Amino acid sequence: MIKLLKRFVIYVLLFFLCLELLVRIFHLHNERPVRFLDDRQVERWMSNQEDYSVVGNRRQNVGHYRINSFGFNSVYDQYDIKDPEKYIALVGDSFIEGFHQDYHRSLGQKIERSLGDSIKVYEFGYAGYDLADQLHLIQAYRDIFKEMDHVVIYMRFTDDLERSEYKHSNRLSLDTPISRLAKHVKSIVYLKDIGLVDPITKSLSRVLSLFAEGSRTRKLSSTPIVKDTYATRIQNFKILVDQYGYDKQKNVLLLDYSLCPNQFLSFLDENKFKSIDFGKDLNDSELPTTLIYDQHWNDNGRQLIAELVAEYVRSTY
Amino acid sequence: MLFNSLDFFVFLPIVYLAYWIFFRETKQKNVWLLVASYLFYGWWDYRFLSLILISTLVDFIVGRAIYYSGSQQKKRLYLGISIGFNIGILVFFKYFNFFVDSFVASFAFFGFQLESSWMLKVILPVGISFYTFQTLSYSLDIYRRNLEPTNSLISFATFVAFFPQLVAGPIERASRLLPQIVNPRKFLYKQQIEGLRLMLWGLFKKVAIADALAPIVDDIFLNHASYPSSTLVLGALFFGFQIYGDFSGYSDIAIGTAKLFGIELMSNFKFPYFSRNIAEFWRRWHISLSTWFRDYLYIPLGGSKIRRIFVVRNIFVIFLVSGLWHGANWTYVVWGLFHAILFLPLFYLKSNRRYLGTSNVLKSFSNLLSEAPRMICTFSLVTLGWIFFRSETLSDAFCYFERLLLHFSWDSYLHPRGYRMIDYYILLTCFVLFEYGIRKDERNPLGFKYRFLRLVCYLCLLLLIILFYDDGVDRSFIYFQF
Numbered sequence: 001m002i003k004l005l006k007r008f009v010i011y012v013l014l015f016f017l018c019l020e021l022l023v024r025i026f027h028l029h030n031e032r033p034v035r036f037l038d039d040r041q042v043e044r045w046m047s048n049q050e051d052y053s054v055v056g057n058r059r060q061n062v063g064h065y066r067i068n069s070f071g072f073n074s075v076y077d078q079y080d081i082k083d084p085e086k087y088i089a090l091v092g093d094s095f096i097e098g099f100h101q102d103y104h105r106s107l108g109q110k111i112e113r114s115l116g117d118s119i120k121v122y123e124f125g126y127a128g129y130d131l132a133d134q135l136h137l138i139q140a141y142r143d144i145f146k147e148m149d150h151v152v153i154y155m156r157f158t159d160d161l162e163r164s165e166y167k168h169s170n171r172l173s174l175d176t177p178i179s180r181l182a183k184h185v186k187s188i189v190y191l192k193d194i195g196l197v198d199p200i201t202k203s204l205s206r207v208l209s210l211f212a213e214g215s216r217t218r219k220l221s222s223t224p225i226v227k228d229t230y231a232t233r234i235q236n237f238k239i240l241v242d243q244y245g246y247d248k249q250k251n252v253l254l255l256d257y258s259l260c261p262n263q264f265l266s267f268l269d270e271n272k273f274k275s276i277d278f279g280k281d282l283n284d285s286e287l288p289t290t291l292i293y294d295q296h297w298n299d300n301g302r303q304l305i306a307e308l309v310a311e312y313v314r315s316t317y
Numbered sequence: 318m319l320f321n322s323l324d325f326f327v328f329l330p331i332v333y334l335a336y337w338i339f340f341r342e343t344k345q346k347n348v349w350l351l352v353a354s355y356l357f358y359g360w361w362d363y364r365f366l367s368l369i370l371i372s373t374l375v376d377f378i379v380g381r382a383i384y385y386s387g388s389q390q391k392k393r394l395y396l397g398i399s400i401g402f403n404i405g406i407l408v409f410f411k412y413f414n415f416f417v418d419s420f421v422a423s424f425a426f427f428g429f430q431l432e433s434s435w436m437l438k439v440i441l442p443v444g445i446s447f448y449t450f451q452t453l454s455y456s457l458d459i460y461r462r463n464l465e466p467t468n469s470l471i472s473f474a475t476f477v478a479f480f481p482q483l484v485a486g487p488i489e490r491a492s493r494l495l496p497q498i499v500n501p502r503k504f505l506y507k508q509q510i511e512g513l514r515l516m517l518w519g520l521f522k523k524v525a526i527a528d529a530l531a532p533i534v535d536d537i538f539l540n541h542a543s544y545p546s547s548t549l550v551l552g553a554l555f556f557g558f559q560i561y562g563d564f565s566g567y568s569d570i571a572i573g574t575a576k577l578f579g580i581e582l583m584s585n586f587k588f589p590y591f592s593r594n595i596a597e598f599w600r601r602w603h604i605s606l607s608t609w610f611r612d613y614l615y616i617p618l619g620g621s622k623i624r625r626i627f628v629v630r631n632i633f634v635i636f637l638v639s640g641l642w643h644g645a646n647w648t649y650v651v652w653g654l655f656h657a658i659l660f661l662p663l664f665y666l667k668s669n670r671r672y673l674g675t676s677n678v679l680k681s682f683s684n685l686l687s688e689a690p691r692m693i694c695t696f697s698l699v700t701l702g703w704i705f706f707r708s709e710t711l712s713d714a715f716c717y718f719e720r721l722l723l724h725f726s727w728d729s730y731l732h733p734r735g736y737r738m739i740d741y742y743i744l745l746t747c748f749v750l751f752e753y754g755i756r757k758d759e760r761n762p763l764g765f766k767y768r769f770l771r772l773v774c775y776l777c778l779l780l781l782i783i784l785f786y787d788d789g790v791d792r793s794f795i796y797f798q799f
Contacts, residue, residue: 001337004509011775018776019783057784060735195788199323292735 020187029190030054032183033067035175037168040140043133044071044126053099057194060293064102073097074123075104081147086119088313089145091134092154092254096125100296107297110306115313122148128171131155131237135244136166150316151247152276152309154254157264161233164240230261237264248272252312254305258283276312278305318360319793320570321523328357333577343501347475350578354480358443365442368406373470373477375402376452380459380466380473392460399456403449410441415645444484446642450609452477455491457613464492472498481574485567487585487605494580502579512576514763514775519569521778525785526562526748529741530555532790536733538707541717545726549717556707557700558745561590563795564603572760588756590699590749593691595659596669598699606642610635621664632664633657643706648714652705659698734789744785 023029031051037043049067068074081087090096090108098106108121124137134153138145145151155161182188191197248271256279257265268275281304282289282297289301297305318324332353340346359366379399386392408416455476458464467473476495482488537544537552544552568585575582589601599607618631633654640653663669704721708714732738755762763778765771 001504004506008513011772014772015776015779019780022780056736057786058737058740060737191783194783194786196783196786198788203323292731294735 016187019190020185023186023190026059027052027062028054028057028059029186030193031189033065034180035172036071037172038071041166041168042137042140043168043172045073047071054193055100056293061100061291063098063100065099066103072124072126073099073103073106075106075109076120076122079122079144086149086313087147088119088121088309089124089148089151090121090154091124091129091137091151093125093129093156093160094127095296096123096154097127098123098125098296099127100291100294101299101302105299105302107302107306107309110302111309111313114306114310119313125154128169130160130162131240132163132166132244133169135240135246139244148250150313151251152254153251156256157233157260161236161240164236165243166240230263234264234267237267246273248274252276254278254309256282276308278308281305281308318357320567320574321520321528324360328353329574329577336578337504343499344469344471346502346578347469347471347498350480351471351475351478354475354478354483357480358478358483361443362440368442368445369448369478370474372403372406372449372452373474375399376455376477377466377470377473380456383456383459384466396456396460400453403453407445407449410445412641412645419647447486447488448477448483450488450606451491454488454609454613455495458490458492464495467495467499469499479575479580481571481578482582485564485571486603487568487571487583488609489582489605490609493583497580504579508576508579508581511761511764512573514761515569515573515576517573517775517778518762519566519571519573521782522562522566522569525744525778525781527559527566527795528563528787528790529744529785530559530562532733532787533730533741534559534707537730538709538713538717541713541720544720544730545728546721546724547727548730549721551730553700553704553707553717553721555741556703557590557696558748560703560706560795561586569762584759587759588752590696591692591753591756592695593672593688594663594668594695595656595698596663597672598695599656599660600673606639610639614638628664629661632660636660647711648705648708651711651714652702655702655705659702734787740785744781 030053032053033049033051034046035043036046045067047067047069049065051065053063053065055061065073066075068077070079088108088111090111094100096107103109106123108123111121112119124134126133129137131153134155138151182192188197251274253268253273253275255275255277257277258279265275267273282301285300285304287300289297289304291298318328332349336346336349340349355366355369358369376399379395379402382395383392383399386395455464455473459466467476472495475498476489476491479489479494479498534552534556537548538556541549541552565586572582572584583605585603585605587601587604589598592598592601615631615635618634619627620631621628623631636653636657637650638653640649640651640656643649643652660669663671704717705711705714708717730738732741758764763771763774765774
């Protein structure tokens with residue numbers, strides 16, 4: 001039996017070695033950049049990181065990203081402002097961040113190509129950002145945003161209005177020293193991404209929760225129940241706008257109207273909030289507008305939205 | 318507990334190490350195996366353990382009663398009790414609603430509306446069709462004087478509930494498995510290695526073939542009315558591979574796991590898709606069930622040594638019952654009928670025993686050229702039959718056939734989750750070629766002569782399991798529902 005166990009252990013080690021090699025050679029793993037919280041309490045990526053974002057067991061979707069010196073995925077290293085050029089800031093979550101595509105084929109680049117050489121689009125996308133994050137970013141870096149001619153804020157009514165105040169998220173806690181160490185073993189990163197580690201972590205947390213049952217019950221009972229209604233979201237929007245400021249002349253919301261209730265659209269209209277609806281164009285498109293493996297916009301989807309934004313910018317001249 | 322779950326990967330080493338390290342005596346080993354088997358089964362639903370316990374007790378007592386009864390009449394009576402009990406629980410849990418529903422539907426066909434208030438709200442216990450047939454074989458073998466009853470209830474209970482084959486077979490005969498449980502077992506290195514190899518091969522077939530194809534098959538069969546016929550061909554073809562990978566994968570893991578405990582289970586699959594006619598296919602597909610029906614149904618009905626018309630009746634009976642065994646649905650009955658119809662010409666042409674006893678070893682390339690069309694033809698017919706097997710209802714199956722045969726059109730198919738289809742085509746081609754290469758010995762598929770080649774094979778299979786692992790699929794085995 002000892003011989004059998006020895007051989008078994010050797011084969012398991014060999015297997016993990018081969019897996020590590022395979023994952024590295026074919027870059028099957030997703031390389032996530034490191035995040036941090038800056039001195040203005042804005043969560044960003046650490047500057048100057050460049051790699052590939054990979055989705056799926058067999059590289060179903062690959063995107064080349066490049067984090068600039070400011071901490072966002074962009075072709076521009078710095079946000080320089082020079083007259084007489086016009087500048088557009090594009091603020092949003094993973095759809096704007098664009099790890100699902102090569103950074104030089106981003107939405108911002110497509111808008112630039114539509115509008116010509118005299119306009120530059122600076123992107124401020126970060127996966128998981130909601131309206132509170134976005135408005136906080138604009139307020140914290142008003143020195144940059146005041147130079148912009150237009151600020152396009154991408155927002156999903158169904159997801160991005162769940163809170164009325166900015167607090168830095170628990171996403172930062174994902175970057176623990178252990179996880180940073182584990183990132184160096186690419187096979188672990190890969191196995192985690194394809195869901196093979198989930199059953200182990202779930203089982204472990206189930207076992208741990210048995211010991212922590214009492215304390216968890218107390219915590220749960222003290223958590224207030226938040227009503228997820230349209231009215232609450234609209235109320236959150238009002239509070240956020242009041243608290244962080246909102247330039248109605250410069251800012252424009254990039255919305256999918258089909259996800260917004262009439263109540264919210266009327267509110268925007270009555271209070272002179274500018275908005276662009278991209279939902280109709282995406283729904284009417286004969287070609288697919290999202291990636292198959294991924295929910296994000298594909299090349300066609302981004303092109304359609306870029307044309308809408310460009311059309312809006314042209315209409316303001 | 319699924320063979321491809323984390324629970325099993327924790328459960329098996331614990332049971333295995335304790336079995337060989339702590340328990341020296343056969344009795345102790347059997348008690349440990351029994352406890353492990355009940356835990357394994359109770360993991361799904363502990364309430365159904367009572368069914369296995371009752372079934373075990375009934376057949377243990379009846380088996381002894383049959384053996385020690387003086388008169389033939391009493392023996393028959395006791396056998397009747399065993400058959401009545403086992404078939405009774407099978408009918409109650411599996412077929413009652415089906416029969417009531419069919420009864421009501423047939424009355425409705427003639428214009429009489431009946432209330433179907435007799436329908437029962439019961440869950441089908443996992444593996445019921447397998448363990449009831451296994452315990453039945455015990456009583457039948459004793460009745461036929463092929464076997465002496467065991468005096469040990471623990472050994473008998475272990476035979477009934479032996480966890481590797483409890484929920485989806487192979488359906489073992491008492492005359493084969495029980496002596497292995499009663500007699501001492503030794504730790505044999507070669508047997509352990511073969512067991513591990515079979516488990517790896519089975520896991521590959523389950524995860525990289527069956528589970529990987531499942532979303533495609535589900536999508537095509539669910540939306541068959543909107544797909545072109547080229548996609549429907551793909552759906553039927555992929556289901557053929559899915560069910561083979563799923564069930565033969567399970568059987569391989571079961572046989573391999575049993576080997577780890579020093580027990581040899583019978584082979585359940587012998588590369589059936591390389592069969593050269595339907596008769597050969599049935600000698601290679603789900604062997605434990607087809608031989609069970611042959612020994613306990615076909616031969617008692619007279620087998621093939623009676624008038625031709627009765628042999629034809631027997632052929633239809635065995636295929637229809639085999640179809641119905643798979644599930645309480647007319648689709649399975651029609652699937653059985655379809656195979657009976659395919660088998661009948663072979664019987665009349667006396668070709669049904671043509672490849673009997675010949676292993677599928679082709680000696681030369683010209684031999685392969687002459688055999689390949691027969692294999693392809695048999696595979697195509699079997700694949701058509703799978704459409705009945707996989708469809709939810711008979712009308713779905715006929716609709717599938719109608720679109721497949723009468724509205725031929727071609728269009729490329731996109732994976733519902735966005736995976737590249739070419740990956741699957743390459744995987745299946747390699748799988749078929751590899752299976753063809755190892756077809757000489759189904760019990761030792763990775764037993765190559767050269768150690769380096771074996772090592773490469775192990776690593777490739779493990780890597781393919783990971784590359785084709787799909788987090789989002791239901792990982793249970795198809796045959797659990799039977």
